[in-house]
Amino acid sequence: MAKETVVITGATGFIGARVLQLLLKRDYEVRIVVRSDGKAQALRDNPHLQGIERATFVVVPDLLSPGALDKAVAGADSMIHLASPIPLHGDIAPERQHDELIVPAVNATLRALEAAKKSSSVKRVVITSSAVAIISASILLPSEAPPSGRVVTGDDRVQEDQPPFPAAFAAYVASKVAALNASDKFMKEQKPAFDVVNVMPPYVIGPNLIAKTAAQLYEGTNAVFLALMTGRSDGSDPPEPGMAIHVDDVARVHVDALDRNKIKARNGVENCFLSQDIIWDDVPRIAAKKFPEAVKAGILSPDGRKRSKPGLSNSSKVEKAFGMKLKPLDAMVTDLASQYLELIKGK
Template identity: 40%
Template sequence: MAGELILITGGTGLIGIKTIHTALKAGYSVRAAVRSQAKANAALATPTVKAINPGDKLTFVIVPDILADNAYDEVVKGVNYIIHIASPVIKGEGFSPDQYESELIAPAIKGTTSILSAAYKTPGIKRIVITSSEVAIIPWEEFIAKEVDTVFDDTYEIPFPAGPYTNPFEAYAASKVRALVATKEFLKEKKPEWDVINIMPSFVVGDNEMITDPKLISDGTVSAAFAQVLGGDSGWGAVPSTSIHPADIARLHVEALDPKIEGNQSFLAVSEGERGTRWEEAIEIVNRNFPEAVKKGILPNNGPAKTKRTKVDSSRTEKVFGFKFQSYEEQVKSVVKQYLGLLGEPVA
């Protein structure tokens, strides 16, 4: 309910900053857990936060190490809801095989169980919304390698992935499965007074106000769409045909706090229906919407991209929440507009 206090972890990432914006606009007060004061200052400097001018409705608490014992015990006190977004992500060169467990899997599990344990010890919490992932319920081989006719929805469950893992992304996927399993086990054992909703996004493509350097515009999964626009190769090979705008994920997280939505369930967040995203279509989208930037060479728009078909049905999410996810075209356009803005170029 508007006016109540939400703790948001991971609030300075691509999904997190949009979730802070969305929660404030909905009338909630937000306590954002960040790793440093510099991160808090960067969030306060984003145009949307400045435009909202939240005053004391947005506060920050520093949690430098989410793996520390009892890391969240103090910061959850007094909150009505928790939106837990913080989790390790793959960046740059990723991790070596001997780091998969320590850098990807253990932090994902420990971060989730830590927030659940802190909430369990704190009265007054009504609901926890956790950022999971589509890879928590889609088998790795069928998601990334095999093209199958299975249409995956949010009732799907997969076995515990014990490893060994062949690459960092497979280890990341395993971390999401194991964090989801840990959440279900916690609920079964502890039977807390609050419930949990898991939001399961696909590849996230959209503008990110935390990025102020145009050289970083293709950070994370945005590169699956935007590397080709800049004339490069994302290096990911054929990418599964699933994407979502961060604004839609943020909206799901905040609207999932509504008690009208039944708790202890999961919701997939994938746009474009079963047809899915066709990554290479970014070229045509940019040519049509930003012809002058392409003509001037600001957007080379000639890089390669390839789609691996993966059928995912998140229509139940759209039905329950009552809105349709933004298209791949809108996702690409939002990144291009931000990029051109950072360059000081006209958005046309």
């Protein structure tokens, strides 16, 4: 039986690199979309990506231009679309939020779907969405509490807020909502021959295959755990629902979702919200217990604090559908702290 060809965007990111690693391990024919030859070389040189020499690279400098992905997707069996803008470095001025976050998120998603439609060979597109696309922004940070007994599902939808936004995070949330809505609309109106699986994780935690320094581990959702482990989080931020997921589980769901016999898409779309409910203050306590010598050395601290709201997760649907047991908080903390401490030693 011929190997299936999978196109992947966003492989140079935290989640994307882990997805790519698993695709290579499972012996898929992988076609990697990168923005430059330099990005491709960085992946070729990454020691964690065994089998990368078998992959094909397609350089697409601008993922947002019409037809940008047509050549990369032509003849492929499926596609995993992870590329999306994330505000990593400080805030974004209100007048730039729409153009720098919302427009790229929406257009990148549409370019992927349009390319898949033009290629008659594509049968499934897996898209990385986010828990923030299906949970009300008022519940995520400010004082509003989740309704008693409320559980989030991938089929939930929230209002699409409009700019200006009070902060870059709020604009990021709006970008994920807008991209998900754009995908839903495309599938409903265009009725393509392929189907879509949306993967919706909250904070994704774990080793970062791309990071070469401890500082680079802070460039993404690992930052919230690291701030707790090192005592930099003092509990002064507004309370937030405790929700997180191990990066290995997110990668597995992305790759397992390629199996159309295993994961069925109802009416052309399947939505997978995967998360573990956690208590934020458990993070530094677990790290301190696992790595007491790092606490003595002043590298880690048990004193990090973050106020928790009730979680909104129920992982049973995803665990049953994918035949998996999600990794617990202990594994998230241990695996991330281990890499952090290794990188600290190597600086």
